Amino acid sequence: MTIRRQPADFEVREKVSERFLAGLTALAGGREGHVVYEVSKMSVTTPEAAAALARALSLRPGQVAYGGLKDKHATTTQVMSVPAGALTAGPPERIEGERWSARLLGAGLEAVTACAIDGNRFRIVVRGLTMRDVREMGRRASLLRSEGTKEGPSTLLFVNYFGEQRFGSARHGKGWIARELIAGRFEEALRLSIGTPARKDTGVRRVFTRLAATHWGDWARLAREWPRCPERAAVEVLARTGDARRAFEALPYFQQEMPVDAYQSHLWNAAAGRVVESLVEPGARLSSADRSMVFAGCRGMPAAVREMGAVLPSPGMATGTLWGRTMLGVLSAEGLSPGDLRIPGLRRPEFGAGERALVAEAMGFVLGLPGADELDAGGRRLKRSVAFDLPRGAYATVLLRALGQ
Structure with missing residues (x-):
């Protein structure tokens, strides 16, 4: 099962709130x-x-x-x-x-903010399918369906994991930048952020990550040769002062914040998987193809799972609930406690509190009929389209994992 074979296969349209449009x-x-x-x-x-x-x-x-x-x-x-x-x-x-x-x-x-967005509408073409894959997609959609029928638009329920897009450098097996920040290892955090090449780097980022990987530690040379871009300010601080903490603060704030968000999301996903495994009977579970995500069929999903508010890990999080106790276990496995979720010497970025629904709804879900995949070189594979609406913050790629990707 393949998605994003070409950009036209993955369409996303933001659903702007009526309140914002009316203004x-x-x-x-x-x-x-x-x-x-x-x-x-x-x-x-x-x-x-x-x-x-x-x-x-x-x-x-x-x-x-x-x-x-x-x-x-x-x-x-x-x-x-x-x-x-x-x-x-x-x-x-x-x-x-x-x-x-x-x-x-x-x-x-008003300026556009996340509050102006209700969600997103997706239309995705899934390619490279066998007939077995086609049948499995249909079976899983039926198990996840809470309303409607397979012939028309319906609503699917799925565990609201953060998608892989959230995880930055850790997706490439390079480690969590936030772990280095928590430990006060700012130079290593910088190296992971701006000095670690990734296969999908393009443009100026491809240039500077490879330059930094080759000459890391030679701050004067990097400052001379670094291309003009926002990340250059961090290298100039290193060349001038050698202070890695101040250099990290010189990065664009978005680039400082994303590693913290990514690690929080990783911890949240781990806790979500543990909760589902503890409350859902084995026979009612579905797993992604790589077994990294566990889901629950709609009929086997207890109300405790469907209605659970699942907070992001933060220093002041409540730990007396089932979710809180589960998150304590996840943090313990990482060698951490809630109080460790701070970055020494920095006021921000921070591990902020926030709640995320454990279960998301995919509304208006339509599973198209299978057809020949014209991009398959062998001419044997099939394609199938899916269309659905998701609330803000839910990931289409996670729903596809629930459907067997």
Whole structure:
């Protein structure tokens, strides 16, 4: 089972809240509020698209706001906003760029944030299927279905794991940056963040990760040869002071925060798997193809699982609940306690508190009929489309894992 064989196989459209859309008006030429664009992109990250929009409007990248990150290896549509007062001319109705475009929606009092987004609509083509895979997808969809029938739109329930997109450098087996931060090993955290090449690196990131891996520790040389990009500031601090903590603070804040979010997500996933295994009978469980995620069929899912609020691990988290006790066990296996979830010498980023539903709903789920996979060289494999809506923060790739990927 293969997804993202080509960008058109993975379509994502942001579902903007009615409240936010109702607040948009036609532009009146004022300097107050925010100008909102609908941005479509293909094989481009959200930060890259935001930076391109900023350049087109003669703004700084940090002046473009958006509600969430969309997949790079996909065709996606989302809203972004810029401060009306920062524009030096009237905003264009349409902007066309390389693999991205923007359409003016209007102006509003609010910048785009995650609160403006209700969820996402997905249409995904799954390729490389055998007839056995096709039957297994249908069987699993039936087990996960809580409402509707296989002939029409239905609702599936699945354990709301964080998807692999969340896990940064750890996806490549290089280790958790946040573990180095907790231990106060800022140079190693920096090396993992900006000096560790990954196969999918592109553009300027591919250049600087390979440069850093080759000459790590020669700060003067790195400062001379580092390309112009936001990460350059951290290397300049190292060349000037040798202080790795201050250098880490010089990284773009997004790049400081993501490793903490990634490690929190890893811990949350581990606790979620333990809870499902403890409350769901073995015969009612489903596993992903690689056995890394365990799910529950709808009929075998206890109310305690369906209704559980599962908090992110943080220094002040409650530990008296089933979830809290499970998280203590996960942290203990990592050699940690809740109080260890701090970064010495830094006020932020922090392991912030937050709650995430243990179970997510995939609404409007439609499983298409199988057909010949025209991209299969052997001509024997099949493809099948799936379409569904997910709430903000839930991962389509996780639902596909529940369906057997």
